[in-house]
Amino acid sequence: MFAYLKGVLVEVESQYKIIVEVQGVGYSITVPTSLIGRLPARGNEVKIHTYFSVRQDGVELYGFLSREDKLMFEKLISVTGIGPKAAISILSALTSTQLALAIATGDIKTLSTAPGVGKKTAQRIVLELKEKIEKEAKDETGYAIELPEERSAEAEAVQALMALGYQSSEARQAVNLVKDQGQDTSELVRLALKALDKR
Template sequence: MIGRIRGTLIEKSPGQALVECAGLGYEVDIPYTTFFHLPETHQEVTLHTHFAVREDAQSLYGFASRLDRDLFRLLIKVNGVGPKLAVGILSGLDAQQLIRCVEARDANALVKLPGVGKKTAERLLIEMADRIGQLEGQFVPGSPQATQPGQADPAVPTQGPDPRVEAEAALIALGYKPQEAAKAVTKVAEDGMSSEALIRLALRNMIPA
């Protein structure tokens, strides 16, 4: 099991990071909440990871905090929730929001996420409620998602492709319809905003906290 990776961030995009460690480049699938906290490329990064092996694929999933990674591991134990859907859930809700959602039995917040139907949401709330206790000691309000020294500020514009195009593509990849993605990005877009900031605000409006 690969539980953590530390190395140089070579590339990053919504949904994936390429980390070079000891001469090897690891492609790591990440939720958007982790993408927001990645440092600039060519800087050191540490990700808490989960290595998933299937008959047809081997995938490495990375998270900004151990709490995120442990929540992912609890999510994929829920009947009907695979790694892809678990990443989608943690892209739409950060760790604190997800825990509060489970504690409040808020199925409405979950069904707003792409791929999560009413039955899946209800089953997730029931099964996760019994497992959240395993995370005791990790959930400290305001801390798991705080930006760490050396990490990028998502509000700072970065050079590259059109941020609006990147943000729309990221939302579409998450499962939203192109029209929904375009509308959400247009609603929050302001001159000079980075793709990270656009994605964060668009998701916040689409999925109320």
Template sequence: MIGRIRGTLIEKSPGQALVECTGLGYEVDIPYTTFFHLPEAGTEVTLHTHFAVREDAQSLFGFVSRLDRDLFRLLIKVNGVGPRLAVGILSGLDAQQFIRCVETRDANALVKLPGVGKKTAERLLIEMTDRIGQLEGQFVPMSSETTGGGSGSVETNTAGYDPRDEAEAALIALGYRPQEAAKAINKVAEKGMASEELIRLALRNMIPAG
């Protein structure tokens, strides 16, 4: 089991990071909540990881905090919730927000997540109510709403590059319909905004606060 990696962040994009460690480059699948906290490429990063092995694939999932990783491990034990859906859940809600949803029985916020229907939301509330006790001691209130990596900074203006297109593609990959993604991005977009800021604000508007 690969539980943690520390190395140089070579590349990052919504949903994935490439980390070089002792000469090896690890492709790590990450939720958007982790992507928003990653440092700039070329700097050192530490990710808490979960290594998943199936007959047809081997995947490494990474998280900026141990709380997120441990919650991910609890989520994939829920009937009908696999690693991809768990990553989707943690892309729309960070660990602390998800825990609040469970504590307040807020099924409406869970249903807003792509891939989570009413029955899945109800199952999550039922099965996770007892399990979140295993996270006791890790749930610490966030001190601020800030994210790593220069929130709102202007991205490199290369020919043909549009942060809105990248942000829309990221939301579509997460499971939202193209029309929903375009509407959400247009609602928050301002001149000079980076794609990660567009994604963060769009998700915040699409997912009610817990």
């Protein structure tokens, strides 16, 4: 229904709720707690990528600062037993980059650090999303990316970036730019995202 809302940040109601005014209408939006600290000061303009949820228990608007976070939220709520509120809780504990990497590598331990996510839920997330993420991690021709068998940090960083929606060419280019600066996958992804943001 809404791809995003662009308006004035009126209020931070709680760690999960903000109000954004767009042309005289105030929208109450549920957000990950990690988003609150990245918002501009009240009275300033903000762009929130939104997901409109209609369920038996009511209607709610969920918001994110980046399209990548919104896409990860949509992936999470597609998992059996995970609703919007649980997905928001997970994204409050782990960034979309950390989630994509944990799912792609089957890192149950990292996934289990999110509130309400036990070992079984973490395994279900990997089971139901790993294939989706790997399917997205393909180049424009639709052929699977050839990653080194040893699953190097560089290869995993490229796959994590592609799981976040970046094309294979730009993901590879960004990782190549920073490969000498980072030692592990998480560090490479963080540095590559910074490089991509500067484009």
